[in-house]
Amino acid sequence: MWHRNPVIRKPETDYDLAASHRSAANKALIEGLRSRVFKHYTDYPKLREAPWDYNDELPLGPAERKALISNYDLLSRGRPLASLRDEILASARNGLCAFCGRNDVSTIDHFLPKEKFPEYSILIDNLIAACPRCNQKKRDGVGVPGRRYIYPSTSPLACSPLLTCIVTVEDGTPYFDFEGSSSLDPEVRQCVEFHLDTLELRDSFSIGALNELLEKIDLFRELFEIGGTAELLVQLNRCKSSIVKNFGVSFWKVAVYEGLINCAEFTQDPVSATTCLV
Numbered sequence: 514m515w516h517r518n519p520v521i522r523k524p525e526t527d528y529d530l531a532a533s534h535r536s537a538a539n540k541a542l543i544e545g546l547r548s549r550v551f552k553h554y555t556d557y558p559k560l561r562e563a564p565w566d567y568n569d570e571l572p573l574g575p576a577e578r579k580a581l582i583s584n585y586d587l588l589s590r591g592r593p594l595a596s597l598r599d600e601i602l603a604s605a606r607n608g609l610c611a612f613c614g615r616n617d618v619s620t621i622d623h624f625l626p627k628e629k630f631p632e633y634s635i636l637i638d639n640l641i642a643a644c645p646r647c648n649q650k651k652r653d654g655v656g657v658p659g660r661r662y663i664y665p666s667t668s669p670l671a672c673s674p675l676l677t678c679i680v681t682v683e684d685g686t687p688y689f690d691f692e693g694s695s696s697l698d699p700e701v702r703q704c705v706e707f708h709l710d711t712l713e714l715r716d717s718f719s720i721g722a723l724n725e726l727l728e729k730i731d732l733f734r735e736l737f738e739i740g741g742t743a744e745l746l747v748q749l750n751r752c753k754s755s756i757v758k759n760f761g762v763s764f765w766k767v768a769v770y771e772g773l774i775n776c777a778e779f780t781q782d783p784v785s786a787t788t789c790l791v
């Protein structure tokens with residue numbers, strides 16, 4: 514989640530390839546926009562951080578807009594930019610959606626929607642492998658000032674734990690509440706909260722956390738019986754380390770295990786804390 518493997522491609526080559534496969538009229542429009550679009554490519558990293566600052570610096574007529582947006586059709590299977598589509602989908606870490614980390618990828622999302630930003634319709638940095646659920650919920654939204662979606666990093670080092678999970682126990686049932694980590698810069702935290710709310714990920718993660726616990730509860734109970742809280746904590750930390758290693762530190766399951774480790778009700782009596790689960 515929030516991490517993808519880098520894809521090495523020259524966006525200018527993709528643009529020129531697209532132009533060369535369009536009808537004569539569209540080709541002329543796309544070639545005529547070339548230098549201005551390429552200038553906007555260099556602005557992309559800044560703009561994706563604050564898309565609401567966009568002042569339509571690239572005024573486009575309806576025909577130009579349409580020509581740029583429909584370049585994206587060339588990514589379909591068997592078409593000239595199919596390899597771009599394949600590379601984007603292959604960039605998904607562990608084959609999982611970069612926005613939720615819950616579902617497999619099968620679609621490509623325009624991080625900055627192509628209807629609002631036609632110039633980025635085939636820019637590789639703007640194309641994110643996503644699950645249909647996140648893609649559909651995100652639609653053409655870019656957020657509002659100070660609150661936007663989290664852009665998936667291509668640098669594992671830049672990925673910090675963005676989520677906190679608070680685990681509480683009530684009547685033998687554990688509850689998992691997800692929020693932006695309190696250690697984050699307040700601006701980033703606001704964006705995480707926006708991302709969780711808009712893509713409705715809190716419920717999705719809670720269901721995932723319950724399933725994870727159900728899968729492991731027999732082992733946890735057994736270890737607790739053998740070595741008490743200390744043995745259970747060793748195993749919980751082991752699970753957490755394995756997920757960090759395989760999925761990265763920002764993956765939602767890391768927060769789940771941290772939440773369980775910090776939940777004294779669970780670590781001191783995992784049987785009573787999960788009576789309703791088994």
Ligand SMILES: [Zn+2]
Nearest residue numbers: 610613644647
């Ligand atoms: Zn997703």
